[in-house]
Amino acid sequence: MRLSCDVAIIGGGTAGMAAYRAARVHTDQVLLIEADRFGTTCARVGCMPSKLLIAAADAAQAVRDAHRFGVNAEAPRIDGKAVMQRVRSERDRFVGFVLNTVDGWPENTRLNGRARFIDARTLEVNGQRIDAKAVVVATGSRPRIPPGWRARLGDKLIVNDDVFDWTDLPHSVAVVGAGVIGLELALALHRLGVRVRLFARGSRVGPVTDPELQALARHLFAEELPMTLDCATLDPVLEGDQVLIGGERFDTLLCAAGRQPNLDDMGLEALQLPHDADGRPQIDRHTGQWGGGALFIAGDATQEHALLHEASDAGRIAGDNAARWPHVHHRPRRTPLAVAFSDPQIAIAGASHADLTAAGTAFDTGRVSFADQGRSRVMLVNRGALHVYADQASGRLLGAEMIGPAAEHLGHLLAWSVQRGDTVQQMLDCPFYHPVIEEGLRTALRQLQSDLHLPSPPIEHCLDCDTSAEAGA
Numbered sequence: 001m002r003l004s005c006d007v008a009i010i011g012g013g014t015a016g017m018a019a020y021r022a023a024r025v026h027t028d029q030v031l032l033i034e035a036d037r038f039g040t041t042c043a044r045v046g047c048m049p050s051k052l053l054i055a056a057a058d059a060a061q062a063v064r065d066a067h068r069f070g071v072n073a074e075a076p077r078i079d080g081k082a083v084m085q086r087v088r089s090e091r092d093r094f095v096g097f098v099l100n101t102v103d104g105w106p107e108n109t110r111l112n113g114r115a116r117f118i119d120a121r122t123l124e125v126n127g128q129r130i131d132a133k134a135v136v137v138a139t140g141s142r143p144r145i146p147p148g149w150r151a152r153l154g155d156k157l158i159v160n161d162d163v164f165d166w167t168d169l170p171h172s173v174a175v176v177g178a179g180v181i182g183l184e185l186a187l188a189l190h191r192l193g194v195r196v197r198l199f200a201r202g203s204r205v206g207p208v209t210d211p212e213l214q215a216l217a218r219h220l221f222a223e224e225l226p227m228t229l230d231c232a233t234l235d236p237v238l239e240g241d242q243v244l245i246g247g248e249r250f251d252t253l254l255c256a257a258g259r260q261p262n263l264d265d266m267g268l269e270a271l272q273l274p275h276d277a278d279g280r281p282q283i284d285r286h287t288g289q290w291g292g293g294a295l296f297i298a299g300d301a302t303q304e305h306a307l308l309h310e311a312s313d314a315g316r317i318a319g320d321n322a323a324r325w326p327h328v329h330h331r332p333r334r335t336p337l338a339v340a341f342s343d344p345q346i347a348i349a350g351a352s353h354a355d356l357t358a359a360g361t362a363f364d365t366g367r368v369s370f371a372d373q374g375r376s377r378v379m380l381v382n383r384g385a386l387h388v389y390a391d392q393a394s395g396r397l398l399g400a401e402m403i404g405p406a407a408e409h410l411g412h413l414l415a416w417s418v419q420r421g422d423t424v425q426q427m428l429d430c431p432f433y434h435p436v437i438e439e440g441l442r443t444a445l446r447q448l449q450s451d452l453h454l455p456s457p458p459i460e461h462c463l464d465c466d467t468s469a470e471a472g473a
């Protein structure tokens, strides 16, 4: 039997579900195909369970830090079973909401099975042919495991997915990879009393690209977390039931060495779609189109901005255009924003230092250290720094990078300003309360405004009390 539909969506994660919703506005003939379980990477093994683990770690750290305020508490006793019980039950609750949504969609619009392309508009799922007028690829990504490691380490090698099914905390974990996943999980496990060492091939820790902030990130995290950076070769081996790496033995090795797109083994090669020099799909971000035909792609599979809100936006755009095909609309994309939930947190808003440098942009940098920032000191979160970047000619804010307190919130303010096209002066004209961490941002903006050497704005006189206004000055 052959099925036919207007839009087939491959992958029922965040991007696929957003594509489904957008396509259903135009047609009922939509088919959402999921190879595994519905419930999304974000809710099952990504954003949500990792933040649950981090929340437990933050609670333990708050107890440890209490004495610095003169509040004496016993060292925290961490009940690994209870920690993991909460992580799993709250995770299941979040997954439940996603499943409720999917279950509410007509049964004949969803299909379980792995999809492969026969040609650009024909798929095969469970031996069944599906003809689609347009297809959205939203297949996500999976952890990248260095060649040979799985064979060598067997089930002693784990990935993020495995962590959130633990029923107890292990004694020791070697974490490989100092990207966002490695950093967030290593720090959380360390604070929960697990013996952790973070191993990285290079010297970079976390996503900041500004060399000064990268050096600071290395320094700040190394103060707390055992790390071995710049490992030319990492050669973990199994020794009994332990993993031996860097001369140290661990219960298990958590591989966080990046992610690879789920685009292999799908029959895509035969379609001869365009790729960039790095082998990534060459797509139009404003339409979701991959190649000139009726094929669209969204989410982690695109290998750009592997983040929840980007997957959701890109899925909506791709689903909408797939249903409108051949009438494709260009949609605006939001200003980039990325946050790492480490402690201190990390945020990158708008253009990163690396983006600006690569583009040859003439920009100035405003800086603030949080070491002596008033409210940050009050709360004993005075670690880190913020850099804001502005266009030298116009004074417009282009981007920012930071490692420091409340980065998840400051990152939003900064991304919103970049998206609105605010100048540094316009940002300084906004209210700043006292005493707040945002006053640190103001310090950086003031320094930036002064360095920009732009013509001064006209002086505003108070109409109620300034006699110079009466005099027409």
Ligand SMILES: Cc1cc2nc3c(=O)[nH]c(=O)nc-3n(C[C@H](O)[C@H](O)[C@H](O)COP(=O)(O)OP(=O)(O)OC[C@H]3O[C@@H](n4cnc5c(N)ncnc54)[C@H](O)[C@@H]3O)c2cc1C
Pocket (backbone or CB within 6 Å): 010, 011, 012, 013, 014, 015, 016, 033, 034, 035, 036, 037, 038, 040, 041, 042, 045, 046, 047, 048, 050, 113, 114, 115, 116, 138, 139, 140, 141, 160, 181, 262, 266, 298, 299, 300, 301, 305, 306, 307, 308, 309, 311
């Ligand atoms: C540990 C971790 C923490 C994270 N934390 C954050 C965070 O705090 N904030 C944030 O913004 N982002 C975070 N992310 C990233 C975020 O989770 C992803 O960007 C997002 O989930 C990607 O959504 P997606 O729809 O592209 O992929 P997914 O949700 O993975 O969906 C893809 C689906 O496609 C299915 N599929 C694959 N191949 C086929 C096929 N051939 N046929 C049919 N179906 C197929 C898969 O089974 C899967 O269900 C985190 C990720 C991880 C791993």
Ligand SMILES: NC(=O)c1ccc[n+]([C@@H]2O[C@H](COP(=O)([O-])OP(=O)(O)OC[C@H]3O[C@@H](n4cnc5c(N)ncnc54)[C@H](O)[C@@H]3O)[C@@H](O)[C@H]2O)c1
Pocket (backbone or CB within 6 Å): 146, 176, 177, 178, 179, 180, 181, 182, 184, 199, 200, 201, 202, 204, 234, 256, 257, 258, 259, 305, 306, 307, 338, 339, 340, 341
């Ligand atoms: N808070 C968040 O928003 C959040 C949290 C987690 C994940 N994410 C998303 O998931 C994406 C993937 O995260 P990630 O941490 O897996 O990838 P990543 O690309 O950020 O980091 C991968 C790290 O592994 C290292 N590495 C690569 N190959 C290696 C090897 N063979 N041996 C040792 N080290 C190796 C890299 O040098 C790098 O440090 C992120 O880029 C982000 O978009 C977001």
